Amino acid sequence: MTEESERARRSECESEFESEPTTEIDVPESHPRYQSLLTRHRIEHGVEAGITSKQGLIAQGRGEAFDYLLGEETIPSADAAERAAAAQLLLADHPVLSVNGNVAALVPDELVELADAVDAALEVNLFNRTEARMEAIADHLRAHGAEDVKGLTADARIPGLEHERGKVDTDGIYEADVVLVPLEDGDRAEALGEMDKAEIVIDLNPASRSPRVASIPIVDNVIRAVPNITAHARELADADSRTLERIVDEFDADEALEAAEERIRSGEF
Ligand code: PTJ
Numbered sequence: 001m002t003e004e005s006e007r008a009r010r011s012e013c014e015s016e017f018e019s020e021p022t023t024e025i026d027v028p029e030s031h032p033r034y035q036s037l038l039t040r041h042r043i044e045h046g047v048e049a050g051i052t053s054k055q056g057l058i059a060q061g062r063g064e065a066f067d068y069l070l071g072e073e074t075i076p077s078a079d080a081a082e083r084a085a086a087a088q089l090l091l092a093d094h095p096v097l098s099v100n101g102n103v104a105a106l107v108p109d110e111l112v113e114l115a116d117a118v119d120a121a122l123e124v125n126l127f128n129r130t131e132a133r134m135e136a137i138a139d140h141l142r143a144h145g146a147e148d149v150k151g152l153t154a155d156a157r158i159p160g161l162e163h164e165r166g167k168v169d170t171d172g173i174y175e176a177d178v179v180l181v182p183l184e185d186g187d188r189a190e191a192l193g194e195m196d197k198a199e200i201v202i203d204l205n206p207a208s209r210s211p212r213v214a215s216i217p218i219v220d221n222v223i224r225a226v227p228n229i230t231a232h233a234r235e236l237a238d239a240d241s242r243t244l245e246r247i248v249d250e251f252d253a254d255e256a257l258e259a260a261e262e263r264i265r266s267g268e269f
Contacts, residue, residue, distance in 0.1 A: 035072065036064060039106060039223060046105025050136040053128040056102045059183060066204035067221050070260070071269040074228060077259035078220040084251035085180070085200045085216050086118070086232035087244040092178035092198070095120035096150070100127065103182045103222050104137045108144035110226040115146070117233040120180070123172040124151035127185055129164035161191045180229075182222045184210035202226075206260040217253055219260035 027037055043060045046052030074082070089095045097111055097120050104111075104124075115122050124137045138149040150172035158166045158174070165188045168174045179192055182202040186209035192199050193213050201214035202225045211217030218225050236244065263269075 035223070036067075039064075039221075042105050043102065046101060049105075049140070050132060051140055052101040052105045053126075053133070055128060056100075056105075059102060063183070063204045063221065066264065069264040069267065070204070070219070071263070072221070073269075074220050074224050075260065075263050077256040078218055078225070079228065080251060081216055081218040081256050082220070082225055082228045083232045083236075084248050085218060086229050086236055087239075087247040088178055088198055088200060088216060089114075089118035089120060089180065089229070090233060090236060090239075091241060091244045091248065092118075092120075092176075094176050095178040095180070096123050096173050096176040097121070097180045098123055098125045098173060098182070099137060099141065099151075100125065100183060101133060101137065103226075104140055107222055107226045108141055110230065112141065112145045114180075114226055114230045114233070117230045117237075121172055121176075122146050122149050123169060124149060125165060125168060125173060125188075127163070127165050129167065158188065158191045158195065160194065161188060163187070166191070181210065181214075182226070184208075186210045186213075189213050206257045206264070211257060215253065216248075216251060217257055219257065 027034060031037065040060070043052055043057060047054060047057060095118055097115055099111060099122055111122060114120070122141055124134055126133060134152055138152060141149050150169040153169045154167040156168050156170040156174035158168060173179055176197060178198045178200065180200045181189060181192070184201055184203065189199060189201055189210035190213050198215045199213070200216040200218065201210045202218045202220060202222050203211045204219060204221060205211070206217070206219045211219060
């Protein structure tokens with residue numbers, strides 16, 4: 001396939017992706033696996049549209065297994081983490097939401113809404129970075145209402161990170177004081193921590209390195225976590241900074257990770 005025909009194929013898939021309601025799958029909403037099938041459907045379309053990497057399919061499968069064991073619901077410790085994340089984002093001077101190929105396919109509207117609620121920037125940052133995917137994701141976010149999408153300039157590097165995730169924008173992740181990182185691979189989470197940034201990580205696996213190094217680990221599906229952080233942020237919009245700081249200080253990251261692991265191991269819902 002020539003580069004031109006590949007571009008035409010992707011553009012066809014992308015417009016199909018935009019025009020097709022993401023809830024339109026061939027199973028009724030009453031199906032017990034409806035949410036999980038809808039998520040798969042979105043990821044599959046993300047790959048076809050050149051947004052999600054093929055590795056994103058594997059990551060989704062890993063996530064699904066943990067979500068199944070968590071009961072596919074936001075457990076109380078995750079809700080507390082989502083509230084602390086909202087408070088931390090509202091307190092930030094320069095918050096940035098990092099976007100990869102999985103979250104762009106799964107929660108584009110919800111990311112734009114969260115960015116709006118906490119006045120954060122959106123920055124595309126990919127592990128499997130190609131210019132075509134960077135542009136496809138930025139276009140996709142704009143089609144979902146994002147006004148300013150960062151990540152394409154890539155004029156700064158995260159110190160100590162050799163791979164493509166180290167490429168960031170100076171006025172984005174590089175200068176951010178708080179970064180929300182949904183679905184990460186670990187290395188960058190550690191490197192961002194070393195830059196003294198407060199880091200909020202969403203990952204369904206509580207044993208994964210990225211939630212373990214996060215200031216606020218959220219063990220929940222991005223599909224539930226992102227809109228719930230927005231709901232908390234809207235509810236806390238008029239809170240004063242002392243109240244927000246108290247919410248952040250009272251959150252205990254180790255306790256939240258232990259509670260999630262306990263839920264997964266015990267299987268008690
Ligand atoms: O788009 P790119 O190029 O930046 O690549 C993104 C992926 C996700 C492919 C890349 O970061 C990767 O390979 O990640 P890993 O190492 O597979 O880790 C993904 C983590 O996210 C795993 O711990 C999964 O359990 C978790 N996960 C998967 N789906 C979800 C999830 N966590 C929350 N919500 C999900 N829907």
